[in-house]
Amino acid sequence: MTKNNTDIEDLETAQDPAGLRRVEIEPVTRVEGHGKVTLLLDEDNQVKQARLHITEFRGFEKFIQGRPYWEMPVLVQRLCGICPVSHHLAAAKAVDQLVGVEQLTPTAEKVRRLMHLGQVLQSHALHFFHLSSPDLLFGYDDAVAHRNIIGVLADHPDLAKQGVLLRKYGQEVIRVTAGKRVHGNSAIPGGVNKAVSPEERDYLLGDIEQIIQWGQGALALAKKLIFQELEYNRNFALIDTNMLSICREDGALDLYHGGLRARTPDGTLIFDQVDYRNYGDYIHEQVKSWSYMKFPYLRSLGQSDGSYRVGPLARINNCDYIDTPLAEAARVEFRAFADGGLVQSTLAYHWARMVELLYCAEGIKRLLLDPDITGTELKVRGEMRNKGVGVIEAPRGTLFHHYEIDDDGLVTRANLIVSTTNNNRAMNQSIRQVAADYLNGRELTEPMLNQIEVAIRAYDPCLSCATHALGKMPLELELVDADGAVVDRIYKNGRGEVGEG
Amino acid sequence: MTNKTRVATASLAGCFGCHMSILDIDERIIQLADLVEFDRTPITDIKEVGECDVGIIEGGVCNADNVEVLKEFRRNCKILVSLGACSINGGIPAMRNQYTLKQCLEESYLHGIGVEDAQIPSDPEIPLLLNKLHPIHEVVWVDYFLPGCPPPADTIWTFLEELLSGKPIEFAYRQIRYD
Numbered sequence A: 001m002t003k004n005n006t007d008i009e010d011l012e013t014a015q016d017p018a019g020l021r022r023v024e025i026e027p028v029t030r031v032e033g034h035g036k037v038t039l040l041l042d043e044d045n046q047v048k049q050a051r052l053h054i055t056e057f058r059g060f061e062k063f064i065q066g067r068p069y070w071e072m073p074v075l076v077q078r079l080c081g082i083c084p085v086s087h088h089l090a091a092a093k094a095v096d097q098l099v100g101v102e103q104l105t106p107t108a109e110k111v112r113r114l115m116h117l118g119q120v121l122q123s124h125a126l127h128f129f130h131l132s133s134p135d136l137l138f139g140y141d142d143a144v145a146h147r148n149i150i151g152v153l154a155d156h157p158d159l160a161k162q163g164v165l166l167r168k169y170g171q172e173v174i175r176v177t178a179g180k181r182v183h184g185n186s187a188i189p190g191g192v193n194k195a196v197s198p199e200e201r202d203y204l205l206g207d208i209e210q211i212i213q214w215g216q217g218a219l220a221l222a223k224k225l226i227f228q229e230l231e232y233n234r235n236f237a238l239i240d241t242n243m244l245s246i247c248r249e250d251g252a253l254d255l256y257h258g259g260l261r262a263r264t265p266d267g268t269l270i271f272d273q274v275d276y277r278n279y280g281d282y283i284h285e286q287v288k289s290w291s292y293m294k295f296p297y298l299r300s301l302g303q304s305d306g307s308y309r310v311g312p313l314a315r316i317n318n319c320d321y322i323d324t325p326l327a328e329a330a331r332v333e334f335r336a337f338a339d340g341g342l343v344q345s346t347l348a349y350h351w352a353r354m355v356e357l358l359y360c361a362e363g364i365k366r367l368l369l370d371p372d373i374t375g376t377e378l379k380v381r382g383e384m385r386n387k388g389v390g391v392i393e394a395p396r397g398t399l400f401h402h403y404e405i406d407d408d409g410l411v412t413r414a415n416l417i418v419s420t421t422n423n424n425r426a427m428n429q430s431i432r433q434v435a436a437d438y439l440n441g442r443e444l445t446e447p448m449l450n451q452i453e454v455a456i457r458a459y460d461p462c463l464s465c466a467t468h469a470l471g472k473m474p475l476e477l478e479l480v481d482a483d484g485a486v487v488d489r490i491y492k493n494g495r496g497e498v499g500e501g
Numbered sequence B: 001m002t003n004k005t006r007v008a009t010a011s012l013a014g015c016f017g018c019h020m021s022i023l024d025i026d027e028r029i030i031q032l033a034d035l036v037e038f039d040r041t042p043i044t045d046i047k048e049v050g051e052c053d054v055g056i057i058e059g060g061v062c063n064a065d066n067v068e069v070l071k072e073f074r075r076n077c078k079i080l081v082s083l084g085a086c087s088i089n090g091g092i093p094a095m096r097n098q099y100t101l102k103q104c105l106e107e108s109y110l111h112g113i114g115v116e117d118a119q120i121p122s123d124p125e126i127p128l129l130l131n132k133l134h135p136i137h138e139v140v141w142v143d144y145f146l147p148g149c150p151p152p153a154d155t156i157w158t159f160l161e162e163l164l165s166g167k168p169i170e171f172a173y174r175q176i177r178y179d
């Protein structure tokens, strides 16, 4: 239920920009080259335009042309050091098709799945504990110098340590399965280059009960933090959007493989079990002049109604059930929050994220106990083809890798739609909602700006690097009159104090 | 104010993997927090680099903003460290140097698969891209280089421990690797 959905669409582009004041919310991303928010306000401080600009450009699609296909899984993961395994595996799934492999051996598939659960576990722990918990625990207006993981370590040492160790465990699962913690290389065309040894399995099993228990604690904490300011948290940055994810054939949550499923805001299926190799028939990407990140939308609904969200919120809303018991119970409770429809509250992303963290912990245990995980059949071969599309549910949402090669196996074309790009429209809508609800007609203050950051942060956006940092960054606001003169300025300075002028 | 060593870090044109490797020191972060005070880093909310003892840079230089931050780091940090393949030689993002910037932009925004409203983003709000990607030592003086993609957490830990205790920086053979 959105409060005033009516006009947020109009806030993308002001009718008459001349004479409006420009307010720039400039996170350190300006310096790190990632993103920033700009607002245009009229003389009564009514927000007329709000945009999240992504200022980063790498050019992967061009420079991988001419490279051999088997390099893709190791090369393209260098897009992102926070979820490299997701890129490694999405590329590997596309490469499997290039070498004509439809079905991996049970061992290869399970090793890859284990690696990916480790990835999602570590990324969710990082996002919740290291990056978001300071806001949720201390409040959005806590002292800047204190509002970070070191502050959590000082005030809640046990909790912070759990976060550090949960992340460590995920990284260890990755190290065992991928060869190293960041940018491993174990997925190869048609399989993997190593299985898990019995010693490695026992090493990981040693801590798993503790990890599951901490996962339950993290889930309880996320829920508690949402409920302690329920009205605010429920309505904050609330937008009604479609939801997209992959689901297993029987409708279960699956982060590694499945068909595409999309629902309308009230939960009606738009499509289900779509072969993701045909993603181009369902999703198009619009370019806008003011951002390097494209704006995908569901083609059947058109550019204005086709906005959708991906990631934990979409996945937990979309799936019919979860096949691990603790996470399933948590999912049922989560869905009840919406009274029949989909949970649309933007801050519920954190809650859904911890449901998934628990699912990952349970899933890791199940795979470690599976005899296939130490098997010896690692690889299959097939007939070469010219096109491959790999899709996976990365920590932040559905991730598409699409490669075309010539007869020498050299890449001729590529397209990547990363998770955060899928959320581009929704993140823009969310900041407009915050602007409409909390900024309109008021003198701007630092906590108001922080609320814009909080909305962006819920999505856990990752723009190949520090976009978490986007969420964690201090702000500077400049009011510029129509002639370009700075009339007012507030900032959090380098030492974290808020000042003016 | 304490007299702990002040450390700042930044990610320029990198993937954040080098920062992940710093976090991969795991529980030792608690020990590190006793020894150092973090200035501007992606995990704190401090924006401008203050006077620091050590600055650590991940990633090469791909746009005008990167140049600005890098120079700000050099001005404020007594010791500047180039961390990882991207800042040392440009890394994977430097693969774009074999094409012109125009070719790269056209591929993504004009000829890309499933692209609509094809146009090259040009709004003044977007920072200026450099024609080529540069390693950071082409722009500023660098005191230490730690190779790897990313450098292993143990290597980073050894480096910080030795640096903080004033010992000569020495690594075991297996700690230096380039993958």
Ligand code: SF4
Pocket: A078, A081, A182, B013, B014, B015, B016, B017, B018, B058, B059, B083, B084, B085, B086, B087, B091, B092, B148, B149, B150, B151
């Ligand atoms: S050196 Fe490797 S890990 Fe570090 S930023 Fe570059 S690609 Fe990422």
